[in-house]
Amino acid sequence: MSDNKFFETGKQALEAQSFSQLIGAELTEFAPGKVLLEIPIKDDLLQQHRFVHGGVISYAADNALTFVGASVLGPEVLTSEYKINYVRPAVGEKLVARASVIYTGKRQAVCRCDVFTQDSEGEEKMCATAQGTIMSISSSS
Known part of the structure; x- marks a missing residue:
């Protein structure tokens, strides 16, 4: 998938999240291993x-973590x-939430x-730092 198509796919996923739209979140970079x-x-x-409410900061971290996980595991x-x-x-x-991949396995x-x-x-x-595990729920993984 071309970089532009990859980015557009990520933007469409974010736009489908009503809470993300409510708070005005914008995906400005989406590439394999980087969000x-x-x-x-x-x-x-x-x-x-x-x-800024801690829940908003937590949302930013969680969503960026999930997007970067999806960038290597699939949507x-x-x-x-x-x-x-x-x-x-x-x-x-x-x-500004910057996420990267530390380790990728087959399903996480x-x-x-x-x-x-x-x-x-x-x-x-910096106001926060987070680490998370993102798992594939695709039946083909």
Whole structure:
């Protein structure tokens, strides 16, 4: 599959997720073993202290992990498990989730995702890091 078709397939999958659309998530990079997911930070995504809600950060990590797992296992995947560490409160203009594959087996991939906030000048600060196992649910695997 060409890189452009691969990327378009990923964008279509994200667009089919109503929650992703609700929060404005955008897939800006989708290639084998590499994913970049961005979410604009808006007031609706903040908690009472005006930081991005941990659930939104967790969504970004989980979805980026699943997409990067799908990039090597195929589109029929689910998150088997993941762990997240929040390292600082998230403030800025957007969230940027960068995911990569650590290990790929026949039916599962272990993946890592770092989540950053980005300010209006493009400076990034890590706010969370996650690792997860993504499993193929395809009967042909």
